[in-house]
Amino acid sequence: MTAPVLGPGYLLLRDAVSTPRSYLTDAALGLSEAAPRALPQDFFIAVTSAVLDGGVVVKVLLVGGLWLAGWGAARLAAEVLSAGLPGQFIAATLAVWNPYVAERLLQGHWSLLVGYGCLPWVATAVLRLRTGARTRGAAFALVFWIAAAGLTPTGLLLALLVALTCVAVPGDGWGRVRVAATGLAAAVLAAMPWLTAALIGGAVNASAAESSAGIHAFAARAEPGLGTLGSLAGLGGIWNSAATPASRTSLFAVLATVVLLGVVVAGLPVVLRTPARRMTLPLLVLAAVAVVGPALLATGPGLAFVESAVRTIPGLGVLRDGQKWVALAMPGYTLAAAAAPVTLRRRLPATATAALCCVALIAVLPDLAWGVGGQMRAVRYPAGWAAAAAQINADPRPVAVLPPDVMRQFSWSGPAPVLDPLPRWLRADVFSTGDLSIAGHVVPGEGVRARAIQDMLVSGATPQQLADAGVGWVVRETDGDVVVQRIGGSAPVATHRGLLIVAHLVWLGLLVGAGVGLVAQTVREARRRR
Known part of the structure; x- marks a missing residue:
């Protein structure tokens, strides 16, 4: 899936x-006019x-995600169902090889896929x-x-919703309130970067028109022969038709959805x-809600409600892109799929069932292979970009x-458009309106000052x-070169x-601290078992 991007070059x-x-x-x-959608991702990339x-x-x-x-x-399948290797192989294949992953790769949402993987x-x-199993x-x-x-x-909200859903599971371990409080406290601390930015920045004060813009453009989309509900049930239906694998643009999508749902x-x-x-019922209910909810929000009354x-x-x-919430269906889907060998054991050996299911899931989405049909690949910047960045x-x-x-849109980066790379390569801030053109309609961003500069x-x-x-x-920026002109103006320090x-350090400290604690506890448990 990711082989073409692993060579020399950059993901664009x-x-x-x-x-x-x-x-x-x-x-x-x-600290900009735009809503803090890429925090703490941008901070983490800058540091690393x-x-x-x-x-x-x-x-x-x-790749890690x-x-x-x-x-x-x-x-998860092994924990809940005591599934053997056949069930685990099916669960792993379904989690990784599905239309949601393919479409988010084509849209460039690599960081969302990190949250998806969690x-x-x-x-x-x-x-x-x-359940009281290894609670520490x-x-x-x-x-x-x-x-x-x-x-x-978005990744944080997805994880929190899964955590709160699983709190409903009966057990004799930690109480529901204690588990929910732990999850909520972790989520609040992890959200400190964008919560703080939203409170002190301009995002909270954004005009109503800007905040609700693009709701129709970002709604879940019906695929051929499926309708919106069927597309979402098959883990497809992203708003951008250009970020769709070729196999999902014809009636073949119906067969692919039947196979996935059949597993x-x-x-x-x-x-x-x-x-x-x-233990499975709460996640199955969440999967149903994750499919039906975005489908309802894509209807006329649903769009009016969201707006x-x-x-x-x-x-x-954050609700504008309704299809991304279908990620919540993945845990429930994989649990059900992992049990398929048990259901069919009277007709087929478990290994044969696993092989059949895994091959079928891959066969109905063949263009996910090799960078989603070669569309996702490593790109080399022309020499002028590095020189321009160094100068600024x-x-x-x-x-x-x-x-x-x-x-x-650059000839050297491929046929698909790409966000301007320059703002992520400079020590200086770049004026950006955030305006997006979707199907001939402009969805305005929050960059009021940037728009004034643009008009000038x-x-x-x-x-x-x-x-x-x-x-x-x-x-x-031209297709083959970058021309830099020094103007000399400056801006006050933010x-x-x-x-x-x-x-941001609160989030990073939470991540590192919990990671160290998890590794230490895992080592202790391994030593006890010896």
């Missing part, structure tokens, strides 16, 4: 942007790219706490996986009738970029006028940088 595909180095700019800390090439960091996180999804699904681990940790290690695990999923706000349904009799039902909610509470803009980094001042669009550039403002407006550099750094 729609929302996925990696550069050799990133820095702790105001934008990376959330100081010692390791940023392109390598992103590749490691991407997918690996965790498969491994975690197998572990979900079965969160579920396993909560189930252990509730499970407590560290719960905090660690919630913090790891918190690389993005899941095959195991339902076991997970609903055996004693394991008390009203977002206008009332701008922070609910030697004198970091606010940067205005032409053309003004957020998305770029387009109208032919003089260098002195730009300098007076705070522009330090103007960069003109306030609250120290506070945002502390907020």
Whole structure:
């Protein structure tokens, strides 16, 4: 799946942007007009790219997220169902090889896939706490996986919802209130970067029109022959039709969905009738809600509801992309699928059932192989980009970029558009409106000041006028080159940088502290077993 991106070069595909180095700019800390959607991801990349090439960091996180999804699904199946290797193989395959993963790879949501990979681990940790199995290690695990999923706000919310769902499982271990409190406390601490940025930045004060913009454009989409509900049930239906594997653009998507749901349904009799039902039922209910909920929100009344909610509470803009919440179905789907060999054991040996299910899941989504059909690959920057970044980094001042669009299309990066890489390569902050053009319609971003600078550039403002407006550099990006012009303007140092750094260190400390505790407890348990 990821082989083409593992070679020399950088991941550049729609929302996925990696550069050799990133820095702790105001934008990376959330001190910009835009909503803090990429926190603490940008902070983490800035810190780690100081010692390791940023392109390598992103590749490691991407592969790690997918690996965790498969491994975690197998572990969850073994924990709940005592599934042997056949069931674990099916769970791992379904978790990794599905339309949701393919579409999010094509959209460039590598960091969301890190959170996706943490979900079965969160579920396993909560189930252990509730049933009293290795509770000390499970407590560290719960905090660690919630913090790891918190690389993005959406990942954190997904992990928290899984944790709170699994609290409903009956058991004689930790009480429900205690487990829920632990999960909530970990989530609040992990959310400190973007909560702090939202409270002191401009995101909370964004206009109602900007906060609710694009709700129709980002709604879940129906695939051929399936309708919206069927597409979501098959773990597909992303809003962007261009970020869809070719096999999902024809009626073949119907066959693929039937096969995927058939594998899941095959195991339902076991997970609903055996004693394991008390642990599987909450995750199965969550899976149903994760499919039906976004489908309802994609209807006319549902879109009106979301728009009203977002206008009332701008922070609910996270609901715009409804299909991403289908990730919540993965733990329940994989548990049911892992039980398929038990259901079919009278007709087929367990190993044969596992082989048949795994081959079928892969066969109906063949273009997920080799970087989703070669669309996701490593890209090399032209030499001019490194030279331009070095020139600006030697004198970091606010940067205005032409053309003004957020998305770029370069012949050297492939046919798909990509977010402008320059803001992630500079010590200086880059003026960005955040405006997106979707199907001919412009979805406005939150960059009010950046939009004013953009209007000045387009109208032919003089260098002195730009300098007076705070522009330090103007960069003109063409298909093969980058032209840099020094303007000389500057901007006052942003306030609250120290506070945002502390907020990010809270998240990082939670992640590292829980990770160390988890490893130490795992080592102790291993020594006791000896």
